[in-house]
Amino acid sequence: MSSRKKLIAGNWKMNKTSSDAVALVQEIVAAIGKQTDVDVVVCPPFTSLESVGKALDGSVVKLGAQNVHPEPSGAYTGETSVGMLRALFSSYVIIGHSERRTYFQESDGFINQKVLAALKGQLKPILCVGETLGQRESGQTLRVVQTQLEGGLEGVSKDQLTSVVVAYEPVWAIGTGKVATTEQAQEVHAFIRSLLAKTFGDAMAEKVRILYGGSMKPANAPELLGQKDIDGGLIGGASLESRSFVDLVKAAASSR
Secondary structure, three states, X not given: OOOOOOXXXXXXXXXXXXXXXXXXXXXXXXXXXXXOOOEEEEEOOHHHHHHHHHHHOOOOEEEEEOOOEOOOOOOOOOOOEHHHHHHOOOOEEEEOOHHHHHHOOOOHHHHHHHHHHHHHOOOXXXXXXXXXXXXXXXXXXXXXXXXXXXXXXXXXXXXXXXXOEEXXXXXXXXXXXXXXXXXXXXXXXXXXXXXXXXXXXXXXXXXXXXXEOOOOOOOOHHHHHOOOOOOEEEEOHHHOOHHHHHHHHHHHHHOO
């Protein structure tokens, strides 16, 4: 039995106005109550971070952001720094999501800068890695994941690693309704942990939480969360409705 506490993180992407976001998080907080079996994070759009943060005050649910710029300040129009996120009481930040890699051409090097900046500023990065359908079909899955993971964690120390969360998101399963089979997901999660062990040692690798991020929903969550190396989920569509998100938290709690 793993000693790692499960983590369910909701990535709302570009959805919900500020008032809609507050209404959703109030429903989540009311349904989750004071449970401490599972860590719960919500990542609303930047426009809702402050209002959602206030609505979360006093609850067990943590606030996360969807992106961050590595520089502390400056002429970076449209960007947001670690310090700005910390001032709003953000605890986590998603870094390297496939949509950032694809639509905004973010490189492993730039993603690594963000990871290091987040850790320096006491933000916990959720580092996303994963292959496209073409890469999986051509047998490149493990090579792609290794390149992204090692590139993203370049320069991270053993002490810092305990603050890092890794999310495996097969790009072909994001928002498509397709899900990696339990065996496919566990294989990659175990591979990620083996890579962490090579770089940081077995003991450190065992402490890192690795989330699955590809169309996880209440129907398939129990089987996925029951796998040895799957420590939770980075949830997209199912996080936009309180009932399905809360059901995922419950599934994670029962899989401990």
